[in-house]
Amino acid sequence: AQRVTQPEKLLSVFKGAPVELKCNYSYSGSPELFWYVQYSRQRLQLLLRHISRESIKGFTADLNKGETSFHLKKPFAQEEDSAMYYCALISGGYQKVTFGIGTKLQVIP
Amino acid sequence: DAGVIQSPRHEVTEMGQEVTLRCKPISGHDYLFWYRQTMMRGLELLIYFNNNVPIDDSGMPEDRFSAKMPNASFSTLKIQPSEPRDSAVYFCASRRQGRAGELFFGEGSRLTVL
Numbered sequence: 001a002q003r004v005t006q007p008e009k010l011l012s013v014f015k016g017a018p019v020e021l022k023c024n025y026s027y028s029g030s031p032e033l034f035w036y037v038q039y040s041r042q043r044l045q046l047l048l049r050h051i052s053r054e055s056i057k058g059f060t061a062d063l064n065k066g067e068t069s070f071h072l073k074k075p076f077a078q079e080e081d082s083a084m085y086y087c088a089l090i091s092g093g094y095q096k097v098t099f100g101i102g103t104k105l106q107v108i109p
Numbered sequence: 110d111a112g113v114i115q116s117p118r119h120e121v122t123e124m125g126q127e128v129t130l131r132c133k134p135i136s137g138h139d140y141l142f143w144y145r146q147t148m149m150r151g152l153e154l155l156i157y158f159n160n161n162v163p164i165d166d167s168g169m170p171e172d173r174f175s176a177k178m179p180n181a182s183f184s185t186l187k188i189q190p191s192e193p194r195d196s197a198v199y200f201c202a203s204r205r206q207g208r209a210g211e212l213f214f215g216e217g218s219r220l221t222v223l
Binding site for chain 2: 032034043044045046096098099100101102
């Protein structure tokens with residue numbers, strides 16, 4: 001069965017410090033992974049997807065199949081990055097979307 | 110486009126009462142998902158539909174929970190009878206065929222069962 005693990009419920013960093021939000025997955029097939037973000041009082045929304053290898057709002061994420069990880073990184077945190085971040089995995093023929101428990105990122109001014 | 114529309118936004122009810130949550134997906138989207146969000150468990154997938162047909166309901170916690178999608182523009186999630194442990198935010202999301210992972214979420218329905 002597929003599983004997404006986000007080991008940290010809360011991550012606090014100072015403004016300007018590097019950020020790494022961890023995500024590990026368990027899936028026997030070929031994984032498709034995504035990061036979603038939920039800012040305060042806003043809808044949960046897609047941040048980025050591994051397949052496009054893009055950088056959004058300074059965030060990047062690399063799929064590491066050997067370590068079954070898809071960590072989200074940003075070199076310099078900004079206060080507006082404070083939000084809830086969810087890692088998600090697509091699996092199965094009907095492309096079920098499974099989320100991790102989420103990590104709350106708090107950027108301290 | 111107003112996006113995915115959920116109602117009610119907030120619901121406070123007493124234990125034992127029936128609760129019905131509603132969702133209108135984005136027009137043209139083939140998939141509809143119901144999730145429950147809690148502090149302890151994060152976002153749990155309850156059930157999802159493809160072309161109005163339930164595909165996987167293994168996440169529905171108990172027989173007290175049921176979901177329907179009578180047409181492409183409407184879905185309901187019903188809890189009967191409700192219990193205090195059902196208190197959570199319930200999200201509906203939809204997506205288009207071929208756009209796996211690109212879910213569009215509603216604003217959520219915050220349920221409090223006293």
